[in-house]
Amino acid sequence: MNLQGLVIARVHPRFNVSLLFTLPRESFGRKVAYNRSLKSFHTSVSIMSKPILYNYFRSSASWRVRIALNYKGIDYEYVPVNLLQKEQVGKDYLKVNPLGQVPAFVHDGNTITQSVAILQYIEDIYPSPPLIPKDPLKKARVMEICEIIGSGIQPLQNASVILKIDSEDASKRIEWAKFWIEKGFVALEKLLEQTSGKYCFGDELTLADCFLVPQAAQATRFKVNVSEYPYISRINATLKQLEPFQKADAFVQSDCPEDLKAQQKLE
Numbered sequence: 001m002n003l004q005g006l007v008i009a010r011v012h013p014r015f016n017v018s019l020l021f022t023l024p025r026e027s028f029g030r031k032v033a034y035n036r037s038l039k040s041f042h043t044s045v046s047i048m049s050k051p052i053l054y055n056y057f058r059s060s061a062s063w064r065v066r067i068a069l070n071y072k073g074i075d076y077e078y079v080p081v082n083l084l085q086k087e088q089v090g091k092d093y094l095k096v097n098p099l100g101q102v103p104a105f106v107h108d109g110n111t112i113t114q115s116v117a118i119l120q121y122i123e124d125i126y127p128s129p130p131l132i133p134k135d136p137l138k139k140a141r142v143m144e145i146c147e148i149i150g151s152g153i154q155p156l157q158n159a160s161v162i163l164k165i166d167s168e169d170a171s172k173r174i175e176w177a178k179f180w181i182e183k184g185f186v187a188l189e190k191l192l193e194q195t196s197g198k199y200c201f202g203d204e205l206t207l208a209d210c211f212l213v214p215q216a217a218q219a220t221r222f223k224v225n226v227s228e229y230p231y232i233s234r235i236n237a238t239l240k241q242l243e244p245f246q247k248a249d250a251f252v253q254s255d256c257p258e259d260l261k262a263q264q265k266l267e
């Protein structure tokens, strides 16, 4: 996490000048902007840094954001936060996200946490290709799927939550996670029956697809038999063939340990 940021400063277009320089890490999280005079002209200089994603290879909330960034063709800096080593609650990272969770997204000097807020921000800043329909009802349907996964399933299987289950027996934690994932998947199947085409919402890729693939991977990790959910397993298999999804996969991230890559197991 000791990165320096590459910053591209574009002087006013009429002067056709670009500057490249690096900022120290402390500069992130703060809005960086300044005005300066060039000869007699008052020139506004905007500084645009490459976005940074603080994330973890098997974090499903991070994984969603990686898919969206890949789909929209946005280059970003991958900053791993090792959840096993508790880096998320270290002094440095708590300055980025006081809740001690990944992902966190830094763009143009501003830090945004919470994957839904990040994804909506990305959609606003980089609207093409879209991931959220404009039509209110279609948008609500897509967000419904996202919320079932993002609020109804994922928080209940998050490591820091299941570790609070007071048991000597580790299998109790897996049972707990499996229960909530299966409950959510039953509801999701009913929705997908109505909404899906090739993907979760018809034949257009949407945010719902960005949520589905990481959640299906977590389900397998918690011993859910995903093949019992025909819509989820079919759409998941289709999506996994697509490049933005392959590039976002946990096993191809730089912080994924070699033994997990070799076994193709998240744990």
Ligand SMILES: N[C@@H](CCC(=O)N[C@@H](CS)C(=O)NCC(=O)O)C(=O)O
Pocket (backbone or CB within 6 Å): 058, 059, 060, 061, 062, 083, 088, 100, 101, 102, 103, 113, 114, 115, 116, 150, 155, 158, 159, 160, 161
């Ligand atoms: N609502 C949050 C959830 C974030 C979240 O639960 N992140 C997990 C990884 S998927 C995490 O950082 N867990 C570590 C912890 O809670 O200590 C979001 O969507 O960004």
